[in-house]
Amino acid sequence: MTVIDSSAFAxxxxxxxxxxxxxxxxxARPTPxxxxxxxxxxxxxxxxxxxxxLLDLEIARAIDREVALTFDRQVIGHEPNARYCASALxxxxxxxxxxxxxxxIARAARQSTPLLTADPRQADVASSLRFLVHLLR
Amino acid sequence: xxxxxxxxxxxxxxxxxELRREMERLCDRICWNDEIRELLQARVEEQRRQEAIDxxxxxxxxxxxxxxxxxxxxxxxxxxxx
Numbered sequence: 485m486t487v488i489d490s491s492a493f494a495x496x497x498x499x500x501x502x503x504x505x506x507x508x509x510x511x512a513r514p515t516p517x518x519x520x521x522x523x524x525x526x527x528x529x530x531x532x533x534x535x536x537x538l539l540d541l542e543i544a545r546a547i548d549r550e551v552a553l554t555f556d557r558q559v560i561g562h563e564p565n566a567r568y569c570a571s572a573l574x575x576x577x578x579x580x581x582x583x584x585x586x587x588x589i590a591r592a593a594r595q596s597t598p599l600l601t602a603d604p605r606q607a608d609v610a611s612s613l614r615f616l617v618h619l620l621r
Numbered sequence: 622x623x624x625x626x627x628x629x630x631x632x633x634x635x636x637x638x639e640l641r642r643e644m645e646r647l648c649d650r651i652c653w654n655d656e657i658r659e660l661l662q663a664r665v666e667e668q669r670r671q672e673a674i675d676x677x678x679x680x681x682x683x684x685x686x687x688x689x690x691x692x693x694x695x696x697x698x699x700x701x702x703x
Contacts, residue, residue: 494692
């Protein structure tokens with residue numbers, strides 16, 4: 485199983501270069517997991533991409549619908565943020581990194597699951613805590 | 622996991638005589654109906670999931686795309702801004 489960070493899922497959802505590399509992690513069994521905040525972070529990426537002229541509103545709406553279907557069809561399992569808040573807060577304070585990163589890392593920590601990310605900074609943080617990280621380059 | 626609320630359909634499968642004998646021998650330890658039902662349900666759900674991934678990948682292929690690193694950069698700037 486893999487825990488999928490928002491940066492990795494955004495690469496797929498926005499069709500960035502290398503998006504195909506995310507697909508095998510979706511196909512793998514057991515079902516990949518994430519935390520609920522991924523949905524909000526993807527929404528923010530869509531919103532900012534519209535504001536920066538990278539996406540049309542219509543396309544962003546369609547991507548948002550696809551993301552919702554991804555959750556509805558259990559392509560990715562998602563768990564409540566609240567389940568990982570205590571652990572995330574502790575790690576974020578102790579190691580001085582954002583609680584957003586810490587939520588995904590806390591989910592990965594629960595079952596010693598590899599974290600899939602496209603964000604080098606998050607990968608560094610997770611690696612420094614001795615978690616297995618798959619960084620999309 | 623989706624649950625099927627009614628059990629009205631019957632599915633028959635052929636197995637070897639040897640397997641049938643072994644199943645009968647073990648039937649006080651294994652509920653074959655439950656085992657087979659769960660296996661079928663899991664296989665159908667996994668196949669649906671794979672079809673959903675196919676659909677998602679086909680959809681993504683139709684998108685115009687954004688510059689490399691857009692998603693990770695945007696996620697990072699938000700996370701670091703708080």
